[in-house]
Amino acid sequence: MPPSQPKRKPEPPSNVRPLTKRVANGRVRPIAIRNLQGQVVQELGRLIVNGELEPGEGLPREELLAERMNVSRTALREGMKVLAAKGLIESRQKTGARVRDTIHWNHLDADVLAWRCASMPTEDFVEKLVEMREIIEPAAAAAAARRRSDEQLAQIEAAYHAMAAAKTLDQWAEADLAFHEGVLHATNNELMISLFSVVETALGTYFVLSAQTASDFRYSLPYHKKVLDALHRRQPEVAREAMNKMVADSRSNILRHAKKA
Amino acid sequence: MPPSQPKRKPEPPSNVRPLTKRVANGRVRPIAIRNLQGQVVQELGRLIVNGELEPGEGLPREELLAERMNVSRTALREGMKVLAAKGLIESRQKTGARVRDTIHWNHLDADVLAWRCASMPTEDFVEKLVEMREIIEPAAAAAAARRRSDEQLAQIEAAYHAMAAAKTLDQWAEADLAFHEGVLHATNNELMISLFSVVETALGTYFVLSAQTASDFRYSLPYHKKVLDALHRRQPEVAREAMNKMVADSRSNILRHAKKA
């Protein structure tokens, strides 16, 4: 377990509060840590997902762990409940808490995904993300073409225009994300919408990896146009194919970059 | 808020503990409630997901709510943290806890899915589940055909044989579930595997809905055989198509039954 530098007690009066407001490079993930308990979740979560605490490994007793992290047992336990809800740990009386096998993790959870990408994701994880996109997004585009409302289409169109008008990579990334979120929403299937965390992470990783070379970040605009048109005309198969090409192209790009790193 | 009948204090000495061990009809979901806190999660979770507590609605203050549910504030809070992790609620100081808009729910969470199906799911939700299966499973079958290990194939084959040998609907259901779980595992993509909760819920719903008439529950065995063969021969497109037909057939069946109810 990490010693984890002192935080609470040695805090003299009330200087700059450790509001750990991470802005994140291209990705969304403002999640400012307001709670102590949230801090516990983040710290332990990262440790576990990054493999610094291996599955099967038992955590120290709550009392000790709380002391080391400089929080009360209350705050620690509340944090551990959250981690348990994400499938990362499991705790029983007498035995203590253990890191669960990766099979049981909620890999689709936004936090878990974010933790995995906190330190440069492995090439093989990038590959898995891409595979998910290839499955999710064309299907979503097809469903959206069938069931989208006019308002939903308008939102997607707005995102498209924001992409077209983007001057910086950040602006582009934000609009791009909004486009893909819009498509998922337009499926009107909330199960599908919940997969946004995956798409978000995949896109975010893409931006991080390709940021180095891509001054021509706008190259995928025509792909988006084709999807938009298909959605407008309510042509499911056309939308599926257009999205398919977009993602396939994205795949070849990102894997090229991932290999370099 | 529900008055929720007294549970803790009026318990005389230590009679039969309320170990609420639900066996569930065809579905898996043993989740015996061992913790008081788990009870809180289940009770509130069901209330929220079933819409008895509408989004935006504020929950009573922790002190009151804890009293009404006959648990301490500690236990209540730990339960609420879990619900917050599932995206169902959100709580801030002074304001109190509120039910979040459905957009933010983790619809893919196993518990959330189970709660939605606790009381007979609506036809439109069944439709959404089926759509997810149609997207996930063929893609998974294709990926599995490419990357499955021999051991994984053996596991799927074992499930197939268990299906063939099944005498009761329960045995069949269990083996069927194992088959589909095996396919997801054989993709060797943990993001894919996490989607098992969806497949599980969809299949479970199918069994519940079709249990009434289906004395011929074995009719889908040939479909499974075709998938198995394709996996054996490592033929992605064949596997995809076979799985596709299986799910499509399942769709027509289940929606026929759903309409009846």
Added chain:
DNA sequence: CGTGTTCTATTTGTCATACATAACTACATT
């Protein structure tokens, strides 16, 4: 010697209470 049983130590689970902190309200001050 092996096997089943009881006991005990340890750890999580729960409770109760007190106080800290944030956010909203209303009032006061300039």
Added chain:
DNA sequence: AATGTAGTTATGTATGACAAATAGAACACG
């Protein structure tokens, strides 16, 4: 009117005590 300031209220955190479960030791017994 704008701004600051104090009070109110619910969540957030800390602490200490006890209940309950259970792994593992100690033990009795075949």
